[in-house]
Amino acid sequence: MKSDMKSIDILFDGFPGKTSRGFLGWSSCILLRGERMGLFDTGSFADRPELVERLHARGLTPADIDYVILSHMHFDHAANVSLFTNATFYLHEEEAKHVNLSRLDDYALCAEIYDSLERTNKLQLLQGAEGMVEGHPWIHTPGHTPGCISVIVHESGANWVLAGDAVKNIYEAQTGEVWMTLNDAASKSSIQQVLSKADFIIPGHDRVIQIEHSGAQTAMKAVTDVEFQIQVSGNYPYPIHLKGSGSTESHFEEEVRGFFMGLFKD
Numbered sequence: 362m363k364s365d366m367k368s369i370d371i372l373f374d375g376f377p378g379k380t381s382r383g384f385l386g387w388s389s390c391i392l393l394r395g396e397r398m399g400l401f402d403t404g405s406f407a408d409r410p411e412l413v414e415r416l417h418a419r420g421l422t423p424a425d426i427d428y429v430i431l432s433h434m435h436f437d438h439a440a441n442v443s444l445f446t447n448a449t450f451y452l453h454e455e456e457a458k459h460v461n462l463s464r465l466d467d468y469a470l471c472a473e474i475y476d477s478l479e480r481t482n483k484l485q486l487l488q489g490a491e492g493m494v495e496g497h498p499w500i501h502t503p504g505h506t507p508g509c510i511s512v513i514v515h516e517s518g519a520n521w522v523l524a525g526d527a528v529k530n531i532y533e534a535q536t537g538e539v540w541m542t543l544n545d546a547a548s549k550s551s552i553q554q555v556l557s558k559a560d561f562i563i564p565g566h567d568r569v570i571q572i573e574h575s576g577a578q579t580a581m582k583a584v585t586d587v588e589f590q591i592q593v594s595g596n597y598p599y600p601i602h603l604k605g606s607g608s609t610e611s612h613f614e615e616e617v618r619g620f621f622m623g624l625f626k627d
């Protein structure tokens with residue numbers, strides 16, 4: 362599927378995982394191909410080597426990226442902006458305000474990275490409810506943070522909404538129940554807004570979701586597979602105990618838990 366697509370190239374699929382040491386922060390990261398090369402989100406610090414590697418695998422270096430659209434200023438989406446020395450950056454002005462107001466309260470913000478981005482004079486702030494950015498429509502989808510945006514890419518006759526954390530995963534899209542939001546009502550309305558515009562959603566922390574609209578009904582399903590590998594350094598000699606938790610009706614989580622448990626079984 363991805364190989365047929367002209368403009369959307371998913372560098373990282375997102376993953377909705379947490380650990381007892383905090384949120385994993387594995388967000389989606391999307392290359393937007395065109396006359397100008399763009400990125401929607403940049404991943405977190407731990408993604409940096411693999412992000413560069415995946416660009417290299419496509420014949421690109423970070424210097425080839427002309428623009429970066431940031432869905433919001435959380436670390437798992439915005440930590441790698443300094444790699445892209447030739448890029449123009451786009452962020453919603455409400456997110457800039459949020460960084461300045463909540464830098465000590467919203468622990469996922471990378472405020473210092475925002476500060477250094479602001480000093481480059483390459484940061485452009487988007488205003489209002491919607492607009493165009495680098496030839497793509499964007500919509501303001503607040504809730505998770507006040508300045509979240511989503512971008513719509515028209516690809517092979519379908520509308521792909523790069524949702525960022527306005528829709529973090531298929532569970533949120535299906536139920537409207539949202540975890541980790543600063544404004545639950547705004548999040549619910551942003552999810553509806555994304556659903557109304559999308560044939561496909563690339564969520565902030567999940568695989569691609571296909572949306573089928575028929576009358577008032579909206580059906581959805583995950584259409585891509587996600588594969589992650591984890592390793593323990595060297596011949597690490599001590600036992601590692603992994604515990605799973607969460608909804609037993611979540612098939613996806615069962616699969617993931619099974620995978621991790623199997624890996625560390627002695």
Ligand SMILES: [Zn+2]
Nearest residue numbers: 388437526565
């Ligand atoms: Zn995120």
